Amino acid sequence: MRGLHSILFSASIGLLLIACSQSQDGQVQTLAPRFESSSEDFWTIKKIGGEGTSLDEAATSHAYGYPLPSLSLDELDLHRTGDANFSRHFSDDAQRSEFGLGPVYNNTSCVACHNLDGRGSLPLGLAETRWTKLGVNEAIFLRISIENDAILKSDKNKANHFGAPRAVPGFSTQLFHVGTYGLRGVNSSDGQAEVWVTLKKSQFQYPDGQVTELSQPIFEIRNPYDGVSESSSLESESGSTKKPVSRLLQDDVRMSPRMGMPMYGLGLLESIPEKDLLKNAAIDRSSEGVHGIANMVWDAIKDKKGDPQPVSLGRFGLKGSTATIEHQSMAALNGDIGVTNLLFPSESIFGTALFEVFQRNHPSPLKIEASDSVMNSLVFYSKTLAVPPRRNIEDQDVIRGAKLFAQVHCTSCHVPSWETGVSKIRSLAYQKIYPYTDLLLHDMGEGLADNRQDFLANGKQWKTRALWGLGLTKVVNPRAGFLHDGRALTVEEAILWHRGEASHSLQKFSQLTKMERRQLLQFLQSL
Amino acid sequence: MKHRYCAKNLVERFFFLVALVLTLGCSQSKNEPSPTTSSPEKIFSGHELEGSVIQNLGKNVILSTYLGLSKSAAELRDQVAVLEASRTQENLNKAQNLWKQCRYYWESTEAFLFGPVESLSVDPMIDTWPLNRADLDAILQSGSPIKAEVLRTLGTNLKGFHTAEYLLFGNGLRSNQKIISDLSAREIEYLKAATVVLAEDTEKLTAAWVNHSNPDDPNSKSYLSILTEPQLSNAIYSSxxxxxxxxxxxxxxxxxxxxxxxxxxxxxxxxxxxxxxxxxxxxxxxxxxxxxxxxxxxxxxxxxxxxxxxxxxxxxxxxxxxxxxxxxxxxxxxxxxxxxxxxxxxxxxxxxxxxxxxxxxxxxxxxxxxxxxxxxxxxxxxxxxx
Structure with missing residues (x-):
């Protein structure tokens, strides 16, 4: 039986979602509410991935690693091959069958950044009082690009991949801090540059006086290699000589950290019809300070098929900068690990000065390094990890927390439910799912800003993360960090970093009583 | 990276824990039958039995295996130092046996690869396969000094168990019985650095079970406590x-x-x-x-x-x-x-x-x-x- 509270809540949700949108001809129109009044008592749902929910209900470190329950035997076989390849350490030893690693990379396997298919963590030993060099086995890297007014204002067309970040000349759009042995000299596994990290601490004080400590990693690039800074020098006007500033260290270079993110449920997110997500982007919730933006990005798969306008909604990556799982995983294989593949056949640093150095010592012919089996199975694996089911859904604190979650309008961006459309994989198709995301971009404020444009995403915008499975994060990796750079050690810390469009929600959250805040967090823990 | 735990501290803790565990074990054997199937008639309530299982497996199985791992890794490191000082077949054989002992403990942890081994990313640091033999051979042939502080910064496929294995046993094609005359000074130099780093990494892992699960957070509980004290307020194991x-x-x-x-x-x-x-x-x-x-x-x-x-x-x-x-x-x-x-x-x-x-x-x-x-x-x- 639905209680009075539930009915009231349903009515409020209904009101919230009767919103306005601007049609293409500029006229404002009223859209039908996305949730039909109250029917969406999302807090009652246990199988939040529909048929794509794992059958294993135990809250263990294995929780993110189960395949979709209804895979056929052949599909399960392909998934398991993908699982093995996801854990495989690629090698830079040309004699090995695992060859393909490098010549520069961020880590040697997929699972090294997506710990047990979940989130990664920041390096050990970080402190405010010192800088720590990013090592060879870390779950985080930097995206890089150059940016100036001319680039930002330039037309988005096929030549520039419809507004893709502009590579730093002599580098790339990603900084590979590890390299094959000796690339940067004797006794070194350094890659394109060293990355150093320190912590900046701050505090958040609730209106009731409670204080929560926050910390943020600060990154610095040192000792880059671009073939200029290491060997040559310039004469200045005063006649003295000085080394030119590396291209990587110039003022127009932007960098943005990226932590490894969870892998489960991706196939379901990919199966949500684009038109449904775009409908939501058209809803103007400016009265709440919220308006999601669809990141329309270059679609490598469409491009490969010859589509004259290869653009799709970006739904993967922290800024929604890739449209498909195939694109995302093959780009990661090529970039993060350095393994060339059919979709991205060139080495990530092809054409740079460092690549010339590499080729002098390794004059092997360029070839596709990932086999068909590796590529296909990795993509399939990434599509077919099941979502863990919720826990404690009948706990009264959890139920109360869910209602508070909606009451403070977290649901404006973390939209509870969607329906998937057609899919070749049975348990992905036509499912009612509860990922708690709109897959759209939102301004998250200065504290989280990376100040780097990524297609349509500006320097303050991030894609809403899915929240399903969130409560198992620490069971899978006890040091896992939340948010794009892993700065938040707890879900509460992650909430306290929300600003920009989420400022109203943060304010409402902070004004809840301690018990109510705990209940809201317990709801998130149940996901 | 600077470690918070010195070897001495950990060894002291090891002996303390061994003594503690032995004491617990002795008192159990003196005062009550061991709750195993050797006494199937003993009746436990469900929760009582679960508690006994968790306590025993946490302390006597999991922790003791990790303690064995870090202790044997330290012994391997020390034996390689002895081997460097005295290059005899006997000392090489002892080092080989200690590698196998260390490996025995590591492989014996694989049913419980959760918690610190994951959060500290220890597995890739000590057990990456394959190693890069081409680069390893190139380093050995070069004249550059190999120290632990250098090896810590090198790729994961140039350190850990399999690097030490290759140096101690040879290529394994026809034999696993390396003879001392085949062990070069450069190999010993590399081996020394590799076993120092291996001992550090295993020590870090054990310390997370004994002291603080997150070595950067002095307020964090030991992972043994997290595992053996399941309750609603426990963020990882609520029951x-x-x-x-x-x-x-x-x-x-x-x-x-x-x-x-x-x-x-x-x-x-x-x-x-x-x-x-x-x-x-x-x-x-x-x-x-x-x-x-x-x-x-x-x-x-x-x-x-x-x-x-x-x-x-x-x-x-x-x-x-x-x-x-x-x-x-x-x-x-x-x-x-x-x-x-x-x-x-x-x-x-x-x-x-x-x-x-x-x-x-x-x-x-x-x-x-x-x-x-x-x-x-x-x-x-x-x-x-x-």
């Missing part, structure tokens, strides 16, 4: 049931990996598809021991029996619901270990056994029994206890 599920899932996971990965990948579907390069400990010819110690890690969790003595295990939970199944699982574990060990019954290492039909038939038998164990754990034990 004893959650811990039991973690342990049983770990058993299922490693049984699957041994049968479907570690044995299956090198074995291939036929003689023509055998792939010896996929074998994990080829230089020392230690793969059969690796596999059997993986299953031994299941056995320890199941029976509760460890180097620290007898105690409650998963078997007791199964026996409380299905005594016949409890016995069947125990027998299947023993059978799987027996068949694995029989792979090398004629002295033939795994890497050679997969290359002839007689050897392959023994490997297939072992694989079958491991797969049977996996199915029993997955299809019978998991549903029973979840």
């Amino acid at each position: 004893p049931q959650a811990v039991i599920s973690e342990l049983v899932n770990g058993m299922v996971g490693i049984a699957d990996e041994v049968g479907s990965g570690k044995i299956a990948d090198p074995l291939g579907g036929s003689l023509g598809e055998a792939n010896p390069t996929a074998e994990e400990s080829p230089f020392s010819w230690n793969s059969v021991s690796d596999f059997s110690n993986n299953i031994r890690s299941i056995q320890m969790l199941y029976t509760g029996q460890s180097e620290m003595g007898a105690g409650a295990g998963i078997r007791d939970l199964v026996a409380a619901k299905d005594p016949l199944l409890a016995r069947q699982i125990e027998d299947q574990i023993a059978l799987a270990i027996q068949k694995i060990q029989q792979i090398s019954s004629d002295g033939m290492p795994f890497g050679q056994a997969i290359l002839n039909e007689v050897g392959r038939s023994r490997v297939l038998l072992a694989q079958q029994e491991v797969n049977n164990l996996h199915l029993l754990l997955k299809q019978k034990v998991l549903p029973l206890l979840q």
